[in-house]
Amino acid sequence: MALVPFDDRDGLIWYDGVMVPWRDAQLHVLSHGLHYASGVFEGERAYSGNIFKLRAHTDRLIASAAILGFTIPYTADEIDAACRQVVEANGLTDAYIRPIAWRGSEQLSVSAQQTKIHLAIATWAWPNLFGDNRMKGVRLGMANWKRPHPETAPTASKAAGLYMIGTLSKHAAEAEGFDDALMLDWRGQVAEGTGANAFFVYGGEIHTPVPDCFLNGITRRTVMSIARRHQMKVVERVIMPEEIGRADEVFLAGTAAEVTPVRQIGVHTFNPGPITETLLRDYEQLVRMSPAAVEERAPI
Numbered sequence: 001m002a003l004v005p006f007d008d009r010d011g012l013i014w015y016d017g018v019m020v021p022w023r024d025a026q027l028h029v030l031s032h033g034l035h036y037a038s039g040v041f042e043g044e045r046a047y048s049g050n051i052f053k054l055r056a057h058t059d060r061l062i063a064s065a066a067i068l069g070f071t072i073p074y075t076a077d078e079i080d081a082a083c084r085q086v087v088e089a090n091g092l093t094d095a096y097i098r099p100i101a102w103r104g105s106e107q108l109s110v111s112a113q114q115t116k117i118h119l120a121i122a123t124w125a126w127p128n129l130f131g132d133n134r135m136k137g138v139r140l141g142m143a144n145w146k147r148p149h150p151e152t153a154p155t156a157s158k159a160a161g162l163y164m165i166g167t168l169s170k171h172a173a174e175a176e177g178f179d180d181a182l183m184l185d186w187r188g189q190v191a192e193g194t195g196a197n198a199f200f201v202y203g204g205e206i207h208t209p210v211p212d213c214f215l216n217g218i219t220r221r222t223v224m225s226i227a228r229r230h231q232m233k234v235v236e237r238v239i240m241p242e243e244i245g246r247a248d249e250v251f252l253a254g255t256a257a258e259v260t261p262v263r264q265i266g267v268h269t270f271n272p273g274p275i276t277e278t279l280l281r282d283y284e285q286l287v288r289m290s291p292a293a294v295e296e297r298a299p300i
C-alpha cells in the first residue's frame with residue numbers, strides 16, 4: 001500500500017488557534033520540541049460525529065504538559081471546541097484526532113523557559129486496522145526495552161520522548177514478523193503494548209498490570225468499567241512474564257487499537273475467546289452512543 005506522506009495531504013489543521021491548510025502547518029527545524037522532545041500529545045477517536053471521552057483526553061493533554069513543566073495556553077473548553085471544530089472542518093464524522101503541544105524555537109538549549117508553547121490539532125480517517133478480521137487477533141513479540149522507573153522518566157505523561165522506546169520495540173518486533181511488542185517494566189513485570197494497555201483472562205477473571213509506570217489508558221479504564229457492568233471480576237495486579245502462557249485470552253485496549261484480541265505473545269499462542277469478544281462488541285457499541293450515555297454506562 002502506497003503511503004500518503006503526512007505533510008502532503010488535503011484538509012485543514014487547527015494551529016495555534018487558527019485553521020490552516022494542511023500543507024501550511026509547518027514549524028521551524030530549530031524547535032525545542034524536536035531537539036529535546038518537549039512535546040506531549042493525545043490520540044482520540046470520533047465515532048458518528050462525537051469524540052469519545054473528549055474531556056478525559058483534553059484533561060490528560062493538559063496534565064501531560066504540566067508534568068513536563070509547561071502550560072498549554074488554552075483552556076480545556078477551548079481545546080475541546082478546537083478538536084470538534086477540526087473534525088467538522090475536515091468533513092469527518094469517524095476519525096482519529098491528534099492534538100500535540102510543544103515548545104517552540106525561541107530558545108534552543110536544555111533550558112527552555114522562554115519558549116512559546118504551541119498547540120496543533122490534526123485529524124484524519126483511520127479505520128480499525130483489522131476491520132472484519134478483528135477477532136483473528138494480533139501477534140506480539142517480547143520487547144527488549146523496558147518501561148522506565150517513574151523517577152527515570154515522566155511516565156504519567158503522554159510525552160513524545162517516551163515513544164522512543166516504543167518505536168525501537170515495535171521495529172524490533174516487526175523485524176521478527178510480529179505485529180507489535182509487549183513491553184515489560186524496569187522490574188521485569190508485564191507492562192503494556194507500545195501503544196495500548198494489555199489484559200489477560202484467567203479462569204473467567206480479567207487481570208491487568210497496575211499502571212504505575214505507564215499510561216492508565218482511557219480505553220483501559222473504559223473496558224474495566226464495561227467489564228464490571230457485566231459483573232466480570234477485574235483484577236489490577238503485578239503480572240510476571242511467566243504467567244503469560246497460562247492466560248485463556250489476551251487483548252490490548254487503546255484509542256487507536258480499540259479492543260484488539262492477541263493470538264500470540266512470543267512462543268505462547270491464545271485463542272481469542274468469548275470475554276474478549278463481549279468487551280470488543282460492547283466497546284464498539286459504546287463509542288457510538290451520545291456522550292451523556294457514554295458517561296452513564298461507562299464512567300471512568
Ligand code: PMP
Pocket residue numbers: 043166192193194195196197214215216217218219220253254255256
Ligand atoms: N499506552 C501507550 C504507550 C499508549 O500510547 C496508549 C495510547 N494513548 C495507551 C497506553 C492507551 O491509552 P488510551 O486508551 O488512553 O488511548
